[in-house]
Amino acid sequence: MTQLIHLLFFPGGLFLLALGMGYEWLDRKLLARLQNRQGPRWFQPLADTVKLLSKEEIIPQGANPWLFIFLPVVALAGTLTAALYVPLFGLPPAHSLPGDLILTIYLLSLLTLGTGLAGANTPNRFSLVGATRTLTQLFAYEAPFLMALLGPAIVAGSWQISIINDFAGRNWLIVTQFVGFLVAVIGLMGKLELPPFDAPEAETEIVSGALTEYSGRGYALFRLAKNVELVVGLTLVASFYLGGLANPLAFILKTGALLLIIVGVQTLLTRLRLDQTVGLWWRYGALLVLAQWLMIVLAKII
């Protein structure tokens, strides 16, 4: 029974969705204020979701209807499942098993894969270009992001999120692994396709990228999945690098601070072209993290 409540209401399920929308609003509002705009009201993400859910879903000709309907569901399911393994809201993870870090990262990738497949599924040319860009970007940031999260894992001596979280609670890893922190934050932005890494959905070039053909329920689910992924991603990075998440207050403060950094980056930078994104990741991100890795391993041996 408690399991069910954990799964459906708190901290998973409804609470997680509400948290996701809250963070989306915070992101939009802060971005708007920094850009000298008014920004949305606090319930705007909820209103958007309700409206999208009530809209008719139009399945384009030439798309596989089953894939079209189920890809958003898979994406949302993936991110919601990933939330079970992270210390959400500062509470211990609902599930924990050795090596769940890798599992979580791959569950988080389901959103990107779902988006890419959804784009490739429709015959729309903007979707196709968007899908290509989404998947290309996936190859660009995924490896550095994974390596950035493995840094704390190596130091903690475990690939289990709860153990790393406890270890991080005693050591602020942002101090010793600053490069890893930077790569993790920027990797998270790449994962969420936030500016300046929003080439896959650059509206002035390819309208809405892979999701151009999505209008009603499917689009709402993709948006929810993205919100949940934002929360889960922030939780992961904050718990690994910002001294662990032991209680709800620490959760709110640390993820909030992280969100502020992300909003700042979004405000200040111009959108990168896809080739520039890939170049940035492989030329700098991956190499720097590798160098840091090497140092950690060496330090551990000595």
Added chain:
Amino acid sequence: MHTNEHTAQIEKFIIPIGPQHPALKEPGHFEFTVDGEIVTHASVRLGYAHRGIEKGVESRNWTQNLYLLERVCGICSHVHATAYCLGVEKLAGVEAPPRAQAIRELVAELERIHSHYLWLGVTAHEAGFDTLFMYTWRDRETVMDILEAISGNRVHYSANILGGVKFDLGEKEAQTIRQGLSFLEERTHHYLEVVSQDALFLQRTRGIGVMTLAQAETIGVIGPTARASGLARDVRLDDPYAAYDRFPVPIILDDRGDLSARVVVRLKELLASIETIRHILDDLPPGELTVRVPRKIKPGEAISRVEAPRGELFYFIKSNGSEMPERIHIRTPTLCNMASVLTLAVGHHLADMPMLLAGIDPCFSCNDRGIVVQYGGDDHDHWTWERLRQFGIDHYKQLESGVF
């Protein structure tokens, strides 16, 4: 020709941009053939916003046309009215008094400031730099407020009448303008710094869409697009009109010819405009605001050229001696610059296309003078009303039966 080209490319991957697309603020249609992300061919189709203004002009009298022609463009309304007034005054053999000419120049330069600021915002948005977009548009409000304070309107200032201008400038207005200008000058210096130093913005503009001087001359580009390639072309200096011989504007040139140069040239032109407006305010000639222009204009033809924010604006005016013009032809700068986009597009990334297009500061609805029908038979040029109606009926029948 259009149809053949179409069938030849049918196997390739074509990205259609427009007529409705978030990158386009007005309807136009571009087809970019891409190989992965690289553009290998580009074509354009214009005419979606054809409004028949040239025809409408022929059934209104000389004064009414002023209002119609001012509405050719929503951004550079003043230059259209100026070009028209100067042409008609030439035909009628009168000349507006010096004070009116100076006010015409002043409003034109204020309009250039508002247009370039708007353009900077649009370009920043195309590049995905929305912060710069929001900030420039906030600052642009200053110049809009100035225009409202002196003319009563934000967009269609209606400064011109045949033979002069409508409003005078007093000490109070001059003070408002000076205050606004010093704020804008400071902001322009700041933006100049941003666009020439921000590493990521430079990544999207430096070395993109390079047009050499020779290319610029061959394609025949005009306005800031030409000046960014080092081509010294500016009607204000080549053929001074209004008060430009008395208050000349310095020409801004850049020899790099890329997108970054186009941004820098426009921003420096802002500073030049601000300087010129200050000169005019300091030295505004005294005298009357209008001279009398006859209701019927003597028969004849006149050509009138002015420098719009986007480049040379050309008016051809023909009178048959009546109250209404026989023919007026307008050529806006966008048409001359459009070819450069198609030429430069090849070899660039798809992601650069919105920026390249924005680089010429296109204004589609000012530019459209006709409609080209691409589909439906061999005779593209002659469409009677019956044929057009039948085409519409057939088209919708096809749509309904799902054959299309």
